[in-house]
Amino acid sequence: MVKLIAGVVGIVFCLALLWGAVAPRTAETPDPVAKYHLAPRDVSWQNDNPGGLAVFGTFDRAQLQRGYQVYKEICSGCHSLKRVAFRNLTDLGFSAAQVKALAKQSDVASIDDKTGEPNTRKGIPADKIPGPYANEAAARAANNNALPPDLSLITKAREDGPRYVFSLLTGFGKPVPADWKVPDGLYYNPYFRSLNIAMPPPLSADGQVTYADGTKSTVQQNAKDVAAFLTWTAEPTLEARRRTGIGVVAFLVILTILGYLSYQRVWADLKRRKPEMLPAE
Template sequence: MVRFIGVAAGLVFVVALLIGALMPREEVVPDPVKAIHLYPRDPGFAHDGPLGLGVFGTFDRAQLQRGYQVYKEVCAACHSMQRVAFRNLADIGFSEAEVKALAKAAEVPSIDPATGEAATRPALPSDKFPKPYPNEVAARAANNNALPPDLSLIVKARPDGQSYLYSLLTGYDRPVPKGHEVPEGLHFNPYFHSVNIAMAKPLNDGQVEYADGTNASVDQMSKDVTAFLRWAAEPELESRRQAGVATMIFLGILTLLAFLTYRRVWAGIPH
């Protein structure tokens, strides 16, 4: 009886496999988003080095300072950078006095020592960049229930991060394809994964005034703030590359010496 039940179960399994293999499959409905989604464009950055290989590239300090200005005047209204402190700005070329002045112009949460109540105080160089919202609930309430991501590591958190950010910031003026409907409260951007994004176009020509006279076009501001965010995500990029190049040179010399030593040791020994 047990054997009969086992054989019957096996036959049922085989019949089910045959039916599944022979029955016509339903036609796959193409994803309309994939047809209009665009892959990021790489504008080329100084820190990517020659040919974009990223070996000898270094950050353009002037560009990083312009990028910080774009973040401070535009992006900081919605996006935090909780892993970056004001003192870190010295690494992009700001003097100690400038860092103190930039920090002092910002307000950070504090406690009133006299009353014990919540208060604010001018930031110190050791303070992190202040958050635009006190908590996630407030952030969502101010952004149509969308949560603006923290930008400290955004370049590392997105595939092809810096190209993606640059493309996203410059992709708002693309025309909406025929037949595609943008839901109310969203905005069309073909570089966003779903092509409909909650963030409105953040940059417009001339929105900031650069102290060095650089033309503040949307393309230029997008490059500058993207470079700044790349630095924020990898502030040790240059030193790591320098260490890598030095290591490769050392290994090359060591290999050459080892080969010459081998030739000398075995020179008088017949093969």
């Protein structure tokens, strides 16, 4: 009886699916973006070492500092970095005094102790890096109704994040295909998901930033540095994670070997005494 009911139910489900499979359906409209959209370019950073395996690789501190400079001088005009505090910048190799000085350059929203009125004060290392706009409405009002996303997590929030950021920043100025329309106020960028991005080219010419360490400041270099910096902002614990991981995995590999040997030993005892009691493997 169970089998009979099951058979009937099974046949009904199969017929419903079969009908769905053979019934005529409207042809899919091909996605016009797919034709011109490009996958992120292949670039690598020190933290991808060795050879892209990303096991031992650490951040290049000098590069992170350069990336922070690019963010501060260019990106921060529109993009916030609200999950990073000034105190975190010591991870980039800045000293405590440098961080204090960096924090002091920013004004942070506060409340006047005496009057209770909103005011601003100088930043301290414990403050999160303040964004350029008071709120979303202000951000949209200043950017033709587009919202510049917060960059703290951007490299984890996009497929192949660091490469995506690098490609996007260096992907402006490509010739627009004849059958592709770019509306006013948008810019063509084949690495952006809809190809038309509201962000004007942020890195338009070499030398926009002057690096203190003498690195040649090209668009490619700026993009690579800021992508490295944003990899750190999204995953500040990356180095600690890998360091811990190497120890944990090494410990477990040794434990696995010992576990295997003791397993063999326990079963070998059985094998020797009673040959008919061999384990199956």
